[in-house]
Amino acid sequence: MRGQANLPAVAVALLVVTTAAGLAVVVADGAFASAERDAGPRATAAAVADRLLASDSPLTDRRNVLNASRLTAAGLEAAVPSDVPVRVAVGGETVYERGDPTGPTARRLAVVAERQTVGLEPPLEFETVTLPRRSPRATIEVDPSAGIETVRANDRVVLHDPAGVVGEYDVRLSRYETTRLRFEGRAEEGDVTVTYYPRRTKKAELEVTVGA
Amino acid sequence: MRDRGQLSLSIVEAAVGVVFILAVTAGFALGVPAADTETPQLSAYAEDAATVLAGEPPRHAGETRLSEVTRSADAFDRERDALERRVDRILADNLMYRVGTPHGAVGHERPAGAPTGRATVPTPNGEVTIWVWYV
Structure with a gap:
């Protein structure tokens, strides 16, 4: 008699615990998803930006000083990795673009130098x-x-x-x-x-x- | 037994179980701190500004613009406006800065608590430090 009477209570208890566990898994999944960052593309963007501004880059006169005459799509082609979509913009103007990149952006400050006559x-x-x-x-x-x-x-x-x-x-x-x-x-x-x-x-x- | 109106034992156990599960969940929901994405970018900005300044020719004497301002207090007083204008021109509009030299500093007061990027350039007469933060 006593065991019979507890059966609905056990069912309700199981339901409550299962629901709570399911909710917990969803929340944990969300937390992991938001903590996961696209570290690979970000590192690539930072490394490409670093390489473009290095003193031995094909674009620069010295570190962080870009030579305006060498700032062309052809000059950039060799300096960026060939297997990923990439866009390089200087001062808001796109200089080189391949594919349609939507990943992270690395921003660096530089100076564009132009020789006047x-x-x-x-x-x-x-x-x-x-x-x-x-x-x-x-x-x-x-x-x-x-x-x-x-x-x-x-x-x-x-x-x-x-x-x-x-x-x-x-x-x-x-x-x-x-x-x-x-x-x-x-x-x-x-x-x-x-x-x-x-x-x-x-x-x-x-x-x-x-x-x- | 029935007359005392006791809660079923299974329900009590379930309640305790739910409290445990929620405790673990709260750890996930509250415990993961947001990644600091601003400081590395600000450090890159500060580093770039320092590199540009360190490579620039001086206005009067010395090897570079930064070694010129650290030479003496007089040189710093003479060059502080030009240095401020130059840093202002190099940095993007959404950035504030402070440049510290052995003879004084130019730029704005540093805010407390805001993420700040920092770069230091050695010169023959002392270090020049550049701090950069978002407006």
Whole structure:
């Protein structure tokens, strides 16, 4: 008699425990699912971004300084892994895209450098001219009518000809100091043209997205 | 027995079992902390800003812009505005920064508790530290 009376209670008890266990499994599954992260694609994106900004990357002048002229899809093709969808954007503009990546994005700060070409006709009243901005090299063009014997950059002789320097020359300058060119000899305004190549930089965010 | 209105023993056992199960479940639901995704990204930003600054030519003297500001207190005072402008230009708009040198700091006060990225650059006259955090 007593065992009979407890049967519905056992059924209810089993139902309650089973329901609670099922709920617990669902919650645990959800917790695991939300804790799981796409570590593989994230690591790939971070590594690709790191490689693109390295000092020996095909895109950079030095670390974190991208050369604007080399920032092309063809130049990037060789630098990114070939077996995953990948997108590389610089400053919000997509430079290279293969497939349709929707995975994690690695964001890095970089500077995009562009060489400008600036021409200058020095007045030559005092034989010297200071280049307003730094440049690793300069092109000096001297007319045949001028009688310049020596050209110095910050007292270092870069061009010398006792019979007169004539023609177009590329000279290397210091990247670390402002350059003062000195033309020794006889020259007037218009005889000499100096072209220099200062660098203009602007900031850009490099974004690498990897993974489907 | 029936008159005393006792709860069935099976129900009591089930209740105790459910409490145990819920205790384990609560461990899953509350115990897994959210992963910190902001700090590594901020550290990358700080590292990048430090690299760019460390590679830049100085405005007047020294080897790089950062070694210039650590040379002396005078040099720091002279360069602090330019340094602030430059860091502002390098960093993205959603970032705030502080640059600490042996002679003082430029940028904003660091907030307490917010995730912050940090990078240190050695120079001949002391360390320059850059902190970066989200606005």
